[in-house]
Amino acid sequence: MNRVTLRKTLISCALLGGALLLAIVSMSLLGSERLPARASLCALASLGTRACGLTSDQFDILFQIRLPRILLAAAVGGSLATAGAGYQALLRNPLAEPYLLGISNGAAVGTMIALVFFGAVEWIRPLLAFTGALAATFAVYRLARGRAGATPERLILAGVIVTTFLSSAIVFVTTMMDATRIRSFTFWLLGDLSGTSKALLPVAITITILGALALTLHARSLNLLMLGERDAFDLGVEVGRVRVVVFLVASLLVGSSVAASGSVGYVGLVVPHLARLSLGSDNRISIPAAALGGALFVIVADTVARTIIAPRELPVGAITALIGAPLFIYLLKRV
Amino acid sequence: MLFVFFVPFVAPCAPVSRRIQTVVWLLLLAISFGCNSGAKPVLDGPARVTRVVSLAPNLTEIVFAVGAGDKLVGRTSYCDYPPEAKAVAEIGDTLHPSLERIIALKPQLVLISTSSQLEVFTQQLQNQNIRVFVTDPQDLEGVFKSITQIGEMLGQKDQADVLVTKLRERANAVEQAVKGKAPVRVFYQVSGEPLYTAGRDAFVTDLMHRAGITSVTADVPGAWPKYSNESALAAKPEAIILPTGGSMGAANSEVTEALRQSPAALRGRVYKINDDYLTRPGPRAIDGLEAMARALHPDAFK
Numbered sequence: 001m002n003r004v005t006l007r008k009t010l011i012s013c014a015l016l017g018g019a020l021l022l023a024i025v026s027m028s029l030l031g032s033e034r035l036p037a038r039a040s041l042c043a044l045a046s047l048g049t050r051a052c053g054l055t056s057d058q059f060d061i062l063f064q065i066r067l068p069r070i071l072l073a074a075a076v077g078g079s080l081a082t083a084g085a086g087y088q089a090l091l092r093n094p095l096a097e098p099y100l101l102g103i104s105n106g107a108a109v110g111t112m113i114a115l116v117f118f119g120a121v122e123w124i125r126p127l128l129a130f131t132g133a134l135a136a137t138f139a140v141y142r143l144a145r146g147r148a149g150a151t152p153e154r155l156i157l158a159g160v161i162v163t164t165f166l167s168s169a170i171v172f173v174t175t176m177m178d179a180t181r182i183r184s185f186t187f188w189l190l191g192d193l194s195g196t197s198k199a200l201l202p203v204a205i206t207i208t209i210l211g212a213l214a215l216t217l218h219a220r221s222l223n224l225l226m227l228g229e230r231d232a233f234d235l236g237v238e239v240g241r242v243r244v245v246v247f248l249v250a251s252l253l254v255g256s257s258v259a260a261s262g263s264v265g266y267v268g269l270v271v272p273h274l275a276r277l278s279l280g281s282d283n284r285i286s287i288p289a290a291a292l293g294g295a296l297f298v299i300v301a302d303t304v305a306r307t308i309i310a311p312r313e314l315p316v317g318a319i320t321a322l323i324g325a326p327l328f329i330y331l332l333k334r335v
Numbered sequence: 336m337l338f339v340f341f342v343p344f345v346a347p348c349a350p351v352s353r354r355i356q357t358v359v360w361l362l363l364l365a366i367s368f369g370c371n372s373g374a375k376p377v378l379d380g381p382a383r384v385t386r387v388v389s390l391a392p393n394l395t396e397i398v399f400a401v402g403a404g405d406k407l408v409g410r411t412s413y414c415d416y417p418p419e420a421k422a423v424a425e426i427g428d429t430l431h432p433s434l435e436r437i438i439a440l441k442p443q444l445v446l447i448s449t450s451s452q453l454e455v456f457t458q459q460l461q462n463q464n465i466r467v468f469v470t471d472p473q474d475l476e477g478v479f480k481s482i483t484q485i486g487e488m489l490g491q492k493d494q495a496d497v498l499v500t501k502l503r504e505r506a507n508a509v510e511q512a513v514k515g516k517a518p519v520r521v522f523y524q525v526s527g528e529p530l531y532t533a534g535r536d537a538f539v540t541d542l543m544h545r546a547g548i549t550s551v552t553a554d555v556p557g558a559w560p561k562y563s564n565e566s567a568l569a570a571k572p573e574a575i576i577l578p579t580g581g582s583m584g585a586a587n588s589e590v591t592e593a594l595r596q597s598p599a600a601l602r603g604r605v606y607k608i609n610d611d612y613l614t615r616p617g618p619r620a621i622d623g624l625e626a627m628a629r630a631l632h633p634d635a636f637k
Contacts, residue, residue, distance in 0.1 A: 031563070031565050032563040032565055032566040033563075033565045033566055033569040057568060057569060057571065060568060060596050061565040061568055061569060064593070064596065065564045065565045065568065065593050066565060069564075187529055187561060188529065192529055194528075194529045194530060194561070194563075194564060195528035195529050197528075197592075198592065306563060310563055310566065311552075311555065311562055311563040311566035312555065312556070312557070312560045312561055312562060312563070313529075313561045313562070313563055
């Protein structure tokens with residue numbers, strides 16, 4: 001990596017990382033219940049080792065409910081934005097996004113099957129979600145490759161077909177559930193972070209960090225791949241291997257976030273676009289920036305979702321789509 | 336609320352004068368029953384009904400309880416009580432009933448619960464000249480009113496009156512028993528992940544009130560709102576009610592993770608009550624009332 005890019009990457013990541021930390025702390029102060037700000041900040045600064053005058057209920061709200069949810073929001077946002085950036089670079093298509101390509105739906109079908117047949121075993125959910133995401137990725141990729149190669153239009157059409165097919169599969173799986181659970185599943189399908197599972201949270205965070213690192217390490221190859229697969233091959237990129245790595249890593253990222261929170265839409269589309277618009281299309285910068293920016297975006301969106309009609313709640317997916325769709329139209333008009 | 340809901344479906348297909356008539360009629364209905372009242376008949380007509388289809392389990396229970404089970408020709412897959420109901424033809428589930436099958440059964444009357452959100456479906460039935468009775472009780476009085484109205488429509492008025500009197504006596508007995516007891520502050524967990532509870536418009540909120548229980552979410556708008564984990568914990572409920580074990584099976588049999596540190600869970604004051612009693616606004620709601628009062632005020636029933 002040349003000196004200018006490395007410096008630019010480090011500075012922008014440091015700035016975004018600072019903003020992320022600021023968001024985690026400040027959003028921890030917002031919720032349906034009011035917590036004393038000074039005491040909360042003191043408790044957060046001590047990383048939960050001191051109560052700083054918070055009552056035990058307030059302490060539990062902050063550290064057992066609010067903070068885990070914010071961290072999960074960060075993991076989900078980081079995962080989806082990183083996966084989106086990866087798909088967009090590999091498929092050379094700015095519209096490639098886990099939600100629009102049906103990959104989130106693949107993961108959702110996997111998760112639902114896990115819930116219906118292995119409801120009690122939590123770790124099966126991300127596993128089957130990953131399998132579903134991978135299968136959907138493979139299906140879209142194969143459908144998109146026509147005789148003339150994969151055109152952007154063909155990819156989006158393939159995504160539409162896979163999405164609708166898997167939506168039907170989701171409806172089919174819901175018929176296997178009892179009526180009382182269906183409503184909570186429709187909520188979950190829209191993307192919902194309220195059921196933060198203590199067991200899955202560390203898994204989701206680990207996968208997000210490792211996934212973002214893995215894709216950033218392949219950023220140079222992805223830069224060359226944006227010239228075209230043939231040119232990249234001539235320049236020494238192991239195209240086949242990079243493709244497998246990106247597909248696996250992105251499916252893992254989508255799978256773990258969908259298993260934890262359902263399908264939160266538009267994150268993988270809007271955030272990488274914003275990253276490229278503000279920092280340039282070099283994947284060595286835009287992938288880590290998208291990871292941090294995605295975390296930031298979903299944390300803010302989920303804070304809106306859990307406070308705007310408190311003590312009732314909205315699914316975070318409704319907020320990301322409400323922010324994401326108009327923003328995306330604006331971005332399209334600008335480019 | 337009701338007024339706004341139904342007019343769009345009724346109005347467009349009626350001639351103008353009838354449309355105005357319908358609007359006025361519905362307006363009167365909305366005023367006379369108020370927004371939180373019980374049963375709301377959508378169509379009225381002659382009382383002689385020999386074939387009836389029920390699209391909700393509570394309505395099936397009411398039909399049998401007023402002694403008109405022999406007139407029931409269709410029911411949903413959720414209608415599993417009383418056991419005789421299972422012998423009646425199935426017409427799909429509450430959310431996806433088969434219109435064709437209902438029409439083939441030639442009912443004069445179809446009973447619908449608005450919680451099943453079937454307004455468009457209602458219109459289709461009315462186009463077939465099948466009378467539709469929609470009921471959405473939001474409190475125990477509303478349940479009694481549904482029973483009386485269904486009894487009248489099925490020519491079983493006397494039996495319905497006897498039933499309502501008996502149920503009312505049991506309800507009064509419970510209310511007398513818990514009178515003067517300090518109300519217990521309860522969180523009612525409809526489902527754990529994500530967390531749903533019973534709000535202002537849920538009929539179980541009224542049942543809890545009568546059982547000497549204060550629901551900590553009694554003022555939350557809506558019937559079944561999705562609820563904030565932290566607000567549930569901050570409300571410091573003294574006890575938690577889990578509707579479970581009936582049609583829900585083992586689902587919802589555990590307190591949600593966010594409430595495991597609540598005083599209620601720590602002291603073991605978690606009560607599982609048959610969800611069929613608490614989610615079906617029918618005759619067995621009184622069993623739910625008694626079960627909740629006995630669980631939370633055991634000393635009142637010695």
